[in-house]
Amino acid sequence: MASRMDDRTIELALTDLGGRLAYPSVDLWPAVRERIVAGRQPWWRSLIGGLRLPAPVMPIVATLVVILLVVLAVSPEARAKAAELLGLRGVQIIKVPETPTPTPSPTGTPLVPGGRVTLEEARAQAGFTVRVPAALGDPDEVTLEPVAGGARVTLVYRDRPDIPPSSQPGISALVVELGGRLDQNVMGKGIGPGTTLEQLTVNGGLGFWIAGQPHQVFYLDQRGQFQQETLRLAGNTLLWEQDGVTYRIEAQITKDAALRVAASFR
Amino acid sequence: MERAQHGDVDAYGELVRRYQGIATRTAYVITGTSADAEDAAQDAFAKAYFALDRFRSGAPFRPWLLRIVANEAINRRKAAGRRATVDLSVAEGRPSGDTALSPEAAALAGEQREMLLRALRQLRDEDRLVIAYRYFFDLSEAEMAEALRVARGTVKSRLSRALARLRTVAAGEVRLDG
Numbered sequence: 001m002a003s004r005m006d007d008r009t010i011e012l013a014l015t016d017l018g019g020r021l022a023y024p025s026v027d028l029w030p031a032v033r034e035r036i037v038a039g040r041q042p043w044w045r046s047l048i049g050g051l052r053l054p055a056p057v058m059p060i061v062a063t064l065v066v067i068l069l070v071v072l073a074v075s076p077e078a079r080a081k082a083a084e085l086l087g088l089r090g091v092q093i094i095k096v097p098e099t100p101t102p103t104p105s106p107t108g109t110p111l112v113p114g115g116r117v118t119l120e121e122a123r124a125q126a127g128f129t130v131r132v133p134a135a136l137g138d139p140d141e142v143t144l145e146p147v148a149g150g151a152r153v154t155l156v157y158r159d160r161p162d163i164p165p166s167s168q169p170g171i172s173a174l175v176v177e178l179g180g181r182l183d184q185n186v187m188g189k190g191i192g193p194g195t196t197l198e199q200l201t202v203n204g205g206l207g208f209w210i211a212g213q214p215h216q217v218f219y220l221d222q223r224g225q226f227q228q229e230t231l232r233l234a235g236n237t238l239l240w241e242q243d244g245v246t247y248r249i250e251a252q253i254t255k256d257a258a259l260r261v262a263a264s265f266r
Numbered sequence: 267m268e269r270a271q272h273g274d275v276d277a278y279g280e281l282v283r284r285y286q287g288i289a290t291r292t293a294y295v296i297t298g299t300s301a302d303a304e305d306a307a308q309d310a311f312a313k314a315y316f317a318l319d320r321f322r323s324g325a326p327f328r329p330w331l332l333r334i335v336a337n338e339a340i341n342r343r344k345a346a347g348r349r350a351t352v353d354l355s356v357a358e359g360r361p362s363g364d365t366a367l368s369p370e371a372a373a374l375a376g377e378q379r380e381m382l383l384r385a386l387r388q389l390r391d392e393d394r395l396v397i398a399y400r401y402f403f404d405l406s407e408a409e410m411a412e413a414l415r416v417a418r419g420t421v422k423s424r425l426s427r428a429l430a431r432l433r434t435v436a437a438g439e440v441r442l443d444g
């Protein structure tokens with residue numbers, strides 16, 4: 001035995017040994033499940049879910065976010081400052097009712113976040129190709145907002161004769177553009193009952209038609225991390241990926257109409 | 267995976283049951299004791315659940331999980347202090363598989379195993395881990411790279427260094443044993 005073992009012998013001996021070790025074998029699931037149920041994330045975690053902060057700081061940040069939400073609900077000026085103040089990743093600004101409840105309602109009354117810019121400014125600063133649907137004409141408002149791993153450009157369309165008004169007063173349609181990709185595996189996440197999801201090819205890229213009352217969608221940002229997007233209009237949504245950019249149309253229109261609008265993106 | 271990522275606890279249960287074998291075995295190779303291995307694997311599964319939103323969909327789950335498991339196990343060893351012994355042992359009463367061998371060859375194989383086991387116990391946790399991934403659990407090079415969070419090219423050099431150290435320790439063993 002004192003002779004040196006050659007490589008092959010040592011490899012074989014290790015493989016053999018690996019099969020003989022006294023590994024424990026227990027079912028971990030009951031204990032793990034108990035811990036998961038006990039350790040469900042507290043409300044403030046979901047509110048500031050995108051942030052990675054040391055645990056003790058989280059409730060403080062969450063409280064600040066709630067205070068900010070209340071301020072935003074009250075003050076339009078503060079709202080305009082929102083995107084700058086909240087360069088916070090993953091935080092969605094949801095206008096809350098008068099009572100300071102931290103839980104946004106599923107359909108809510110979302111506002112259009114971001115600083116107001118011209119189309120040219122958006123094109124210069126977005127870091128991706130900003131496209132405009134010719135079918136809807138020029139947008140009435142353009143906002144640009146920093147988000148995790150890039151920027152979000154929102155085109156706001158006020159009254160359009162062929163599109164019914166949305167639940168958001170004065171807005172018929174929103175076009176939201178984000179640098180990032182779609183992932184079919186998580187697209188269904190955040191889509192509640194009564195909502196249908198259909199996978200399509202739009203302008204040659206992966207697309208989805210979400211009809212009903214969609215709430216949230218997910219995309220992969222430019223760093224390859226999942227980000228959550230709250231849909232702002234409680235209407236139908238067409239979203240697709242084109243040249244590394246995620247485009248989406250939110251409006252109370254049919255799938256065919258949405259596809260026609262999508263085809264007119266220039 | 268997808269359902270678990272969507273917060274479906276029972277779907278996660280399926281994942282736990284599918285991977286708890288390799289998770290516990292990996293933890294055992296590091297901690298060397300069953301109780302610590304079970305605790306480390308349990309912690310890892312609980313942590314992984316809450317980190318699922320950071321898991322890239324489509325990426326392989328197993329190496330991602332093993333990374334968390336190994337981390338938990340190594341931390342546990344550190345907390346126990348440098349001197350904590352790695353008991354790592356061979357299961358008793360397991361069919362030897364040496365029946366085809368002559369009694370002499372079987373004895374030799376048994377002796378060789380003991381020697382390797384003693385050497386393994388003295389290796390650094392990281393070396394034991396890389397050896398286990400390759401020879402005990404038969405992970406592919408790509409999976410090892412992912413689990414060890416290193417480039418694929420680094421896997422080979424890590425493994426060969428670990429083997430070299432194993433060999434050195436084993437050689438020392440032989441001399442000590444006379």
